Amino acid sequence: MKHEVTFRVIVTDPLPGVAMNVQRGKDELLRPSESTADRLVFEFEISIDPTNDPPNFLGKYAQGPKDARFVYVNSGTYAGQHPTMWGRRAKLSLMTITLEQVDQAVAKASVFETSIPGIGRDGGPICASVKGLEWKLVRK
DSSP states (O other), X not given: OOEEEEEEEEEEXXXXXXXXXXXXXXXXXXXXXXXXXXXXXXXXXXXXXXXXXXXXXXXXXXXXXXXXOEEEEEEEGGGTOOSOSOEEEEEEEOTTOOHHHHHHHHHTTEEEEEEEESBOTTSSBOOEEOTTOOOEEEEO
């Protein structure tokens, strides 16, 4: 049986003046549910099929092949902002999430949450595969 689970991505200290959105499918964008100068918060649902290990992440927010699913956080032109000099995507892997965590999320109606910096090492928006990413279970 598939489970709908809420995911929350928090972008801390986003680059001022640069739009950031989560990619939905190939060309749709999810705007932040909360937006301040210090942080952006995105919440969305991902369907999870727990019949295999690792679990299979499904739906429009789960990008990539079955054995390497991830979520894209787009910035600049990829986030629908024109004109801008930035056009980047940060890749947040889902593959560290275990079947045990999925079971806990469903049983306790919890949210998978992660936090990433909004600015990369080069001073531009964060991009590429985000290293050291951790998905934590938190209460709704």
